[in-house]
Amino acid sequence: MPKGQGKVLAQNKKANHDYFIEETYEAGIVLQGTEIKSIRNARLNLKDSYARVENGEVYLLNMHISPYEQGNRYNHDPLRSRKLLLHKKQISQLIGMTKEEGYALVPLKIYLKNGFAKVLIGLGKGKKKYDKREDLKKKEAKREVERAFRDRQKDY
Template sequence: MAKGQGKVLAQNKKAGHDYFIEETIEAGMVLTGTEIKSIRAGKVQLKDSFVRVRHGEAWIVNMHISPFDQGNRFNHDPLRERKLLLHKKQISELVGAVKRDGYTIVPLKMYIKDGYAKLLIGIGKGKKDYDKRDDMRKKEAKREMERAFKARNQ
């Protein structure tokens, strides 16, 4: 897990619901113009985004960064593909993981660390419907136990 995370600006909560996350990697991003200003304002959405490895480079696809409000005609395209900054060893690790059956690379969080926008990406295996139902049952049982324990202590 990434150490010393700063302010979390965006989170992909659906990723934990749809995938078993087995490993996480912190990546930087190549941003243009006013994108960092929009990111600092928290106008980022990771909901339908994913990571694709192409020609030995990692790219994030479908990540929405809203155009900057005070921007001009040189504002960025909100859905453009953005290059991720990773070491070659990390990229080869991602390629090896994706070649396995049912694995994909999903963005989990975006945060600011030491003045730079960072993206936490995870290697995840897709959950089946029955896995999702089991997780929901466990979560509900845990909530019930906490409620009972809280009511008992009052």
């Protein structure tokens, strides 16, 4: 977690299941109208969202932010693409890395930091089916060890 990270509003739990996350970047989001109010109410979904580099800028696509209830005509399109704010150096790194086969930019979580909405983007390499199965086996084995340890602690 980046230092000074505030309240986590949404997490993409499928990201760690589907990708090996190699690097993470913190980015600001360009929002419109009542979007920040919906974000503060945690009315957003990262499930099928992804980021893409286009024309030297990074955009977050397919992230759903629900319309604000009291927003009436000032509301926004829930699935519109949103520009991410990164340094030029970071964008050029991302351009180079996403050109490689199998790499994708995946939003991991959205949180508030000093009153601003931030998104943590991970550079992920896609997992194969056997990698996912292997991870599930490791997770299950770890759970079994913890369960056995906990049961042993109860006996004493």
